Amino acid sequence: MNVSNAMVLSRLAELAGPSHVTNDPAEIATYQIDGKSPAAVVRPASSEEVAEIVKFAAAEKLAIVPTGARTKLGIGMPPRQFDLALDMTRMDRIVAYDPGDLTLSVEPGIPLHKIAGTLAEHRQFLPLAVPFMDRATAGGTIASGVDSPLRQIYGTARDFVLGMEFITGEGIAAKSGGRVVKNVAGYDMHKLMIGALGTLGVITKVNFRTFPLPRAARTCVATFRGPTAACEFRHGIARSALRPQSVEILAAGAGCDPLLGRRAAVSFEDDRWSVVVSFAGDEPVLDRTRRELQGLARGMNQNSLESFTELRANLAENVNRYIADLPAAILEYSPAAAIFKVSALPMDMAGLAADIHGIEVPWLVMMRGLGVTYLALLPPDRSEGSLRVLKQECARIFSLSERAPWGRSVLLWCPSELKREINVWGAPSGDFAQMQKLKSVFDPSGILSPGRFMGGL
Amino acid sequence: MPMDSRLLHDLKKLLGPRGVLHEPEDLMLYEYDGSVEVARPDCVVFPRATAEVVEIVRLASRHKVPLVGRGTGTGLSGGAIARHGGIITSFARMNRIVEIDAENQRATVQPGVVNSDLSVAVEHLGLHFAPDPSSQKACTIGGNVSENSGGPHTLAYGVTVNHVLSLEIVLPSGELMRLGSPALDPPGYDLTGLFVGSEGTFGLVTEITVKLTRNPEAVKTLLAVFDSVDDATETVAEITARGITPAACEMLDGWTIRAVEDYVHAGFPLDCAAILLIEVDGLREVAEAEAKDVADVCALHHAREVRVARDARERDLLWKGRKNAFGAAGRLAPSYYTQDGVIPRTKLPATLRGIGEISKKYGLQIGNVFHAGDGNLHPIILFDERNEQQFRDTIRAGDEIIEFCIQMGGSITGEHGVGMEKDRLMPLLFSEADLDLMRRVRDVFNPTGMLNPGKILPISKGCGEIYVRPRPALAPPSA
Amino acid sequence: MAATGPVSGFSGADKPEYADYSRCVHCGLCLNHCPTYRLWGQEADSPRGRIRQMQLVDEGRLELGEGFVTHIDRCLDCRACETACPSGVEYGKLVEVARAQIEQHYQRSLASRVARDFVYRWLLPHPRRIAAAARVLRVYQRTGLAAFARGTGILKLLGLQDRERLLPKIDTDFFFGDLGRTFPARGPRRARVAFFAGCVAQVTFSELNRATIRVLQANGGEVVVPAGQTCCGALPAHAGVRDVARDLARANFEAFPAIDFDAIVTNAAGCGSTLKEYMHLFPAADPAHEQAAQFTIKIRDVSEFLADLGLTAPLREVPLRVTYQDSCHLAHGQKIREAPRKLIRAVPGVELIEMKLADQCCGSAGVYNVTETEASLELLALKMDSARGTKAQAIVTANPGCILQLRAGAAIHDTGQEVLHVVELLDRALQRA
Structure with missing residues (x-):
């Protein structure tokens, strides 16, 4: 902080109330990002308070990072400067929920599970099966841009966020979109906020489209030897009339903790690639889907199909949560893990998988059927040697993934040490100049999560 | 304002004499689109390749002349009209499907490709392009991107932005830029998502990569006939409550039904108050079960008849009735004005009553066609443009409908766009701060304002005192 | 200043009327269905643009000059736009009266006038x-x-080699000799029809005419070929030469006492479309208007007539893979699409494969292939491409003009495909019986 701590704290206390500002070392340590702690934490209770705090911060050139449940602060680069953690968890209300309209407005600090509970009363839900979903907030989920296995059928936040309110880096309250499911009035600025890691604005309200909960769901797991057959199975599903809820290919190299596999309801054995397919509907649909999936799996090269099983009901019910939460589990088992998100065209997934196969460090891979791959590298420890190898492998994966046309990687999670040498976002894209200009429109003094995003934004 | 002769010369040198129109008799044919708006460009150019578009933009930029993109000109808010003159860039001759990648379910097209032509081209692969605006047999995908077009099936499948992965654009500087990626989730801000629906104010699109959607195995189209509008709207609510998301759920009121039936002969009953056209699709079992559920709900809410289309032909006929509803209105009056309000779907009954009152107040015939499933209303107001007073009243009535929608928690446009029709209504929905931020966002792409000026954002500050625009293109024949 | 507004560029009878052109709400749905818009992508060569030009001339804002004439001339009058139009604009009617205005008020070049x-x-x-x-x-x-x-x-030197291919082959035995004859029904008589023989068709499609009569006879039709009949007037009417078209219509009213027949049958979609719309030629006040109304009730395209009547003649197998080209004036002008297809499918052994854009004009369009040869050949190339894509051995259609054009196309593009009228296909199946 470039002004006296006391002055800042007293001003923040005025703005948010004294009990909602702290610089207690123990407390601020829990807000650290890659080892960097803020000077203070402030917990606003309203959009107006957020606006005032941001205005003040802009005037004083204080860098702000908005936070929710702090489950995904590891994503992105560490902030160049970190003065205030803007803890949004007091803004946790459901502002409006109209089950008949399938629309929901929430404040950003609301935990996803709380939303799920309310929506379930009306047999509705948000298709956000994301990492840390038992704790994560709506705002953090949107800002971090994490996706869900359910995107197979429901899409991502980009597809079902109807509008937003946010506070710009100048402390101005703005909005775009609306609360209706169809709307083309004005520029969809809220699309920019999704996945922007709080670098363009502080989200103060999110309007969602909700979905009816499926009546029943089941899950099958087909396990193949080698990635090619697993990907072929995925392609077969894509070509069929079936409309599964999720299609996830999971595998792990030697040395990966088998417990992780158990958490995702698959067994991680050498060169075993499991395709977990969940599907929903009435009995006849479920029966037919299972039958046809089995047929497709058997139709692959006979020798490559290892097993085809259906999960028990209690497991099937939660399998998408387990799979979605794998990154969380990985980070718990292996705090030094590096987790990539690799985007590629679906037809290039098999090639990518084959390349992954050759990685030296223990690894775990989770490929969404639509072409998004999560690849975790699991070093045995945090020693200097291990980190050196990890760094080399990371560099290899960046270049590997860019071999396929349109392939791109982001290193979502990794030990802080690596971020000193690697930019987790990879090289800026060709449209980066426009992103820079947008950043300066939304946050002219550069106080919102500075340096956290691609290209130092 | 005549074109700078040097600019004209340069354009002709670039595009050849057949690639440039500048005589008044030609320009008069580019002063309209599908809306009631009108303004004449100074020149129309027809690029055939991206490199030519780049040069056109550079020339326009150098000469500080406004530049407006245009597809087929089917838009309903004046998006493709040169409000402040300048150059219209017609993409009619950039209509090549660049690549169909069936395995990855992607297609890359030039902006002038007609929406339904893409679906026809991939039909044999069992795929289609999901956005299906009523003008899909004529409108271009470039236009769909600019307007973020919807259509009946967007209820289940989403609007254009949900199906666009990547764009190649030309900025006013002449810089060619790729936004997004054919692969999912490219890192960085979602500029593709921002660009779609920017109505030509950010850049000219030269190439589009879209998702292709697998055709459903089975489709069931139901026609439900009601003697009361409330029964129909309650049916829609109950379908939702039962957790069914139909592929489409359309409603036509009695007046519109009679107008349409006269032309399409789809077998719509002439004496009813409303019909619902509901489509469910997916696996055979899903379509069958949901069709049965939907039919039960309709019956429960006093539908006097529920008919399931027996084959593709009957289905096409029902849809033809729906998709031609606007044009059919054209048979009944010299002109019509289609509104495009959105409301939360549960507010349908109240809004319908409101529209009825507005109709009475102005003595104007208003037909109602909705995407009932998503609360997108298309009231059709009939008028005779030779009657100046009636035209003014029509615009006032349209505005009042929109104000009503906003009161209900809705929006001023669901899929037609803001264009030059509703820029003045934007302050009803957005604060000055919102609009100012949008203006600055536009300036990031289009700093001089040369791209499609006078669209989306109101020029004046402050909440718009509603004014009546100049009369539409059609002038009365000389007495 | 005088208070008079601009003066309409149209005058006299036969002009585009406000009530007709104002039905167009410029929605643009017609554009992609218009062959010339698809070729050139210009609004001026689209139905919406042409209607707007008529309106502008009517409002005195556009001169009835070269530009207007060019764009109206370039219209194929295929009326695909009518099929696409949700507002029910009668475009064919509009373009024909626009041409009548051109005919009355525009001085074409001497060569053009002489030729016309x-x-x-x-x-x-x-x-x-x-x-x-x-x-x-x-x-x-x-x-x-x-x-x-x-x-x-x-x-080749004169640039005429493609045009020469479009020329019809002149028959050895003209059909004129059959005028005035009556052909008895084979088997029990199911209908008594008058056959409309056409004009140029009588020297170039005599065999098609005879085949038509045979097929009608075989299915229980007694066929009368009235002697006093003459050209239907389609070509003059499409060209705006309406006085000639009217005279021809009157002559045909006399030749075909409508009351004597169950139907007046034609095998030319272009003629049928004009015959069915004879009312458009006469203002409502003209007694000929009522005569036209009586006359047109009886007009049937041969495929429409046979499909309604039902085929009773036994048909032998014709092993042939065919594709059907919708003749514009059947599909768009008369809204008949299913009848010819039904007849084709009725022939055992015939496999019907639909081509892409089957209802887009082949470029024949009356005399269009002569007056606008380049555009006509471009459209023909597109058509032959679609036809080739079906791998059909024969292209079946419903209008002599289309047959000529498609035959030329098969030769120019070397597709090796035979071109047949629907009744010729039926006739072939009969002969083997």
Whole structure:
């Protein structure tokens, strides 16, 4: 902080109330990002308070990072400067929920599970099966841009966020979109906020489209030897009339903790690639889907199909949560893990998988059927040697993934040490100049999560 | 304002004499689109390749002349009209499907490709392009991107932005830029998502990569006939409550039904108050079960008849009735004005009553066609443009409908766009701060304002005192 | 200043009327269905643009000059836009009266006037002149003169070699000799019909006419070929030469006492469309309007008539893979699409494969292939591409003009496909019975 701590704290206390500002070392340590702690934490209770705090911060050139449940602060680069953690968890209300309209407005600090509970009363839900979903907030989920296995059928936040309110880096309250499911009035600025890691604005309200909960769901797991057959199975599903809820290919190299596999309801054995397919509907649909999936799996090269099983009901019910939460589990088992998100065209997934196969460090891979791959590298420890190898492998994966046309990687999670040498976002894209200009429109003094995003934004 | 002769010369040198129109008799044919708006460009150019578009933009930029993109000109808010003159860039001759990648379910097209032509081209692969605006047999995908077009099936499948992965654009500087990626989730801000629906104010699109959607195995189209509008709207609510998301759920009121039936002969009953056209699709079992559920709900809410289309032909006929509803209105009056309000779907009954009152107040015939499933209303107001007073009243009535929608928690446009029709209504929905931020966002792409000026954002500050625009293109024949 | 507004560029009778053109709400749905818009992508060459030009001329804002004439001339009058139009604009009617205005008020070049007068006023209305001209042409085609002209490259030099391919082959035995005859039904009589024989068709499609009569007879039709009949007037009407079209219509009212027949049958979609719309030629006040109404009730395209009547004649197998080209004036003009397809499918052994854009004009469009050869050939190339794509052995259609054009297309593009009228296909199946 470039002004006296006391002055800042007293001003923040005025703005948010004294009990909602702290610089207690123990407390601020829990807000650290890659080892960097803020000077203070402030917990606003309203959009107006957020606006005032941001205005003040802009005037004083204080860098702000908005936070929710702090489950995904590891994503992105560490902030160049970190003065205030803007803890949004007091803004946790459901502002409006109209089950008949399938629309929901929430404040950003609301935990996803709380939303799920309310929506379930009306047999509705948000298709956000994301990492840390038992704790994560709506705002953090949107800002971090994490996706869900359910995107197979429901899409991502980009597809079902109807509008937003946010506070710009100048402390101005703005909005775009609306609360209706169809709307083309004005520029969809809220699309920019999704996945922007709080670098363009502080989200103060999110309007969602909700979905009816499926009546029943089941899950099958087909396990193949080698990635090619697993990907072929995925392609077969894509070509069929079936409309599964999720299609996830999971595998792990030697040395990966088998417990992780158990958490995702698959067994991680050498060169075993499991395709977990969940599907929903009435009995006849479920029966037919299972039958046809089995047929497709058997139709692959006979020798490559290892097993085809259906999960028990209690497991099937939660399998998408387990799979979605794998990154969380990985980070718990292996705090030094590096987790990539690799985007590629679906037809290039098999090639990518084959390349992954050759990685030296223990690894775990989770490929969404639509072409998004999560690849975790699991070093045995945090020693200097291990980190050196990890760094080399990371560099290899960046270049590997860019071999396929349109392939791109982001290193979502990794030990802080690596971020000193690697930019987790990879090289800026060709449209980066426009992103820079947008950043300066939304946050002219550069106080919102500075340096956290691609290209130092 | 005549074109700078040097600019004209340069354009002709670039595009050849057949690639440039500048005589008044030609320009008069580019002063309209599908809306009631009108303004004449100074020149129309027809690029055939991206490199030519780049040069056109550079020339326009150098000469500080406004530049407006245009597809087929089917838009309903004046998006493709040169409000402040300048150059219209017609993409009619950039209509090549660049690549169909069936395995990855992607297609890359030039902006002038007609929406339904893409679906026809991939039909044999069992795929289609999901956005299906009523003008899909004529409108271009470039236009769909600019307007973020919807259509009946967007209820289940989403609007254009949900199906666009990547764009190649030309900025006013002449810089060619790729936004997004054919692969999912490219890192960085979602500029593709921002660009779609920017109505030509950010850049000219030269190439589009879209998702292709697998055709459903089975489709069931139901026609439900009601003697009361409330029964129909309650049916829609109950379908939702039962957790069914139909592929489409359309409603036509009695007046519109009679107008349409006269032309399409789809077998719509002439004496009813409303019909619902509901489509469910997916696996055979899903379509069958949901069709049965939907039919039960309709019956429960006093539908006097529920008919399931027996084959593709009957289905096409029902849809033809729906998709031609606007044009059919054209048979009944010299002109019509289609509104495009959105409301939360549960507010349908109240809004319908409101529209009825507005109709009475102005003595104007208003037909109602909705995407009932998503609360997108298309009231059709009939008028005779030779009657100046009636035209003014029509615009006032349209505005009042929109104000009503906003009161209900809705929006001023669901899929037609803001264009030059509703820029003045934007302050009803957005604060000055919102609009100012949008203006600055536009300036990031289009700093001089040369791209499609006078669209989306109101020029004046402050909440718009509603004014009546100049009369539409059609002038009365000389007495 | 005088208070008078601009003066309409149209005057006299037969002009685009406000009530008709204002039905167009410029939605643009027609554009992608218009062959010339698809070719050139210009609003001026689209139905919406052409209607707007009519309106502008009517409002006195656009001169009835070269530009207007060019764009109206370039219209194929295929009426695909009518199929696409949700507002029910009668475009064919509009373009024909626009052409009537051009005919009345626009001075074409001398060469053009001479050619138009020759075809529309001197030749078409007079069967004897048609026959005489045909004999001359036949000499050219049969004496080796044609081969000579082709061989020496003269045609190529003149840029006429494609145009020459579009010329019909003149029959040896003209159909004129059959006028006035009555052909009995085979088996029990199921209908009594009058056959409309056409004009040029009588020297170039005599065999098609005879095949039509055979198929009608075989299915229980007694066929009368009234002697006094003459050209339907489609070509003059499409060209805006409406006085000639009216005279021809009146002559046909006399020749076909409607009351005597169950139907008046034609095998030419272009003629049928004009015959069905004779009312458009006469203002409501004209007594001929009512005559036209009586007359048109009876007009049937042969495929429409046969499909309604139902085929009773036994058909032998014709193993043939065919594709069907919708004749514009059948599909768009008369809204008949299913009947010809139904008849084709009725022939055992025939496999019907639909081509892409089957209902887009082949570029024949009456005399369009002569007046706008380049555009016509471009459209033909697109058509042959679609036809080739079906791998059909034969292209079946419903109008003599289309047959000529498609035959030329099959030759120019070397597709090796035979071109048949629907009734010729039926006739082939009959002959083997």
